[in-house]
């Protein structure tokens with residue numbers, strides 16, 4: 057049985073991205089990539105965060121980098137931590153604590169703040185990090201009496 061693939065046959069002529077190490081040929085320009093732990097740039101909430109110390113392959117000719125699958129999570133967790141530190145944001149546990157104290161489900165708090173249903177869940181699990189402006193809203197919910205009532209009176 058033939059299965060349709062999204063890529064056209066001409067794309068197949070180029071080396072595919074999924075090709076694994078120790079094949080260290082750059083998928084963009086063909087140069088030999090080398091191991092590096094130099095800082096890598098990760099976009100977080102519209103900001104480029106430089107994360108040092110994550111092992112990866114870097115191309116000496118173009119800007120291409122290749123991160124091992126096992127290190128991708130570490131790269132993102134480190135980027136979230138740097139972003140959180142830079143903006144002085146609430147920690148994941150603090151978000152959970154303020155929500156529980158207000159007796160809200162993750163979905164309910166997300167709805168009140170007009171966020172996607174799973175956003176609070178991701179913040180509390182550390183799988184994403186709130187923006188600086190969303191952090192202000194979370195602090196208002198936590199610290200300013202009447203904020204929740206105001207949000208409930210002005211639903212999306």
Ligand SMILES: [Zn+2]
Nearest residue numbers: 082085115118
């Ligand atoms: Zn290259």
